[in-house]
Amino acid sequence: MTTNRSDSTGRPPPAEGFTPRRRPLVDQVIGTLRQRIISGQWQIGNRIPTEPELAAQLGVSRNTTREAVRAVAHNGLLDIRQGSGTYVVATSELVSVMRRQFEGADPSQIAELRAALEVGAAQHAALRRTDGEARQLYELLARREAAWRRGDAHGFLDADSALHRGVVAASRNDVLEAVYADLSEVLCPPLRENAGEQLLPARYTDLTRLIGAIIRQDSPTATREASRTAEWKEGCVQQSGVRTGFGSDRRVVAL
Structure with a gap:
C-alpha cells in the first residue's frame, strides 16, 4: 500500500522527476x-x-x-x-530608491559617500587585482591621458569614469561594485548636464600614482592616493554649483 505523504500545507509532494509549474x-x-x-x-x-x-x-x-x-x-x-x-x-531598482531618498540632498554629501567607496575600493584593488585587471587599468589610464592631451572634454569624462569603475571592479567585491555604479548614476548625470567643453589645468588631477600603486599591489599608497583624489573631487563638486550650473565658463571636471 502506497503511503500518501504530504507537506505542512496538506499538499502531496511532487512526484520524482516532476518539475513544479513555472512562475507566471x-x-x-x-x-x-x-x-x-x-x-x-x-x-x-x-x-x-x-x-x-x-x-x-x-x-x-x-x-x-x-x-x-x-x-x-x-x-x-x-x-x-x-x-x-x-x-x-x-539601470536598477536601487537607483530609483536612491533618487527618491537623495532628492534635494547636497550633491557634495553624495560625492563624499562615493569618495569613501572609492578609497575602500582602491585599498582592496591593490590586494586583489588580477594581472588582467592590472593591464586593463593601465590601458584605461592611457586612454584618459590621451583624451586630456587632445582636449576632448567628453572623451575625458568617459575615460575618467571608466577608470574609476575599473578600480572598483578590481576590488573584486560585487556588492561594492553594484552600489558604486548605482550611486554614480545618481550623482554623475547632473554634473554632466552642467559640464562644458573646456578642459582647464586647474581641474585636472593625476591618477598615475594611484593606478601605479594598485598595479604594484602597494595597498597603503593606493589608499593614500585614493584619499587625495577623493578630497580633490569633493572640492570640485562643492565648487561646481550643480544645482545652478558650473557658471558662465562651463568648465569640465573629472567625475
Missing part, C-alpha cells in the same frame, strides 16, 4: 525586460520597443506585455510617457 509568464517577461536594461542592451534615455513590438518579439500577449512593462515602470526602471513612449530611466 508575466514574471518571465519582467525578468527579460530587466535583463535588457541591466545588460545595457537598453540604455538610459532609450525608448524601448512599443507594446505590439515587444509582444511579437517575446511571443506573448499584449496584455502580458503591458502588465510586465507597468511592473518594471513601477519599480523605477522605466518611465511611461503618454503619447511619446516608454523610456529607460534607471
